[in-house]
Amino acid sequence: MKGKIGLVVGLGVGYVLGTRAGRERYEQIKTQWLKVWHTDPVQEQVARVQDFAKSQAAAVPGAVWNGAVKVVKAASSSGTPAEKLDKAVDAAKDAAGGVADAAEDATEGVQKRAAERKSAAKPAPKSSAQKNGS
Structure with a gap:
């Protein structure tokens, strides 16, 4: 495409x-x-796409922020430098998973909405009574 x-x-x-x-x-x-x-129809679609993109894009930065906070907390916790590093690495791995999940959820939302729009655009199949002219 x-x-x-x-x-x-x-x-x-x-x-x-x-x-x-x-x-x-x-x-x-x-x-x-x-x-x-x-034209109005084009601008309506532009507005819908912008609103949808804003709503879906908001999830990923939130996950990044939460992950960064967890890493900072782990790195500033008590313990030896090696323990702090291990905690920070574990927190970073968890945070990366959270960001990946948020991105996947956003992607699935986009795909679901696209499928709904696509199915709504298809005409309904004719029944056998409509085909026969009844």
């Missing part, structure tokens, strides 16, 4: 930069693109 998007973007950039009409054609393309970009 990324390759297809890159190809389309590359073709678009190549067209704009290589066009003989130059700046005038670029301005026409830009004007049309801005008209599409500022």
Whole structure:
């Protein structure tokens, strides 16, 4: 998918930069693109994506912060330097697991929401009565 998007973007950039009409054609393309970009349906989707991304992205920094706090507490606890290091390493491993879990949860949330949107966009299958014209 990324390759297809890159190809389309590359073709678009190549067209704009290589066009003989130059700046005038670029301005026409830009004007049309801005008209599409500022339509209500597009802006509604942009707002939905931004809100969803903010809600999902909030989980990972929280897990990173909590992990960092645990590592600092372990490193500043009582004991010999070797014991402190061992506690800090163990806390860091636990924190890394927590961050990985938070990232995985965020990813699963995105995939679930995408699947819901995809299934909602599909038309319902016709029943046999509808196919026969009854």
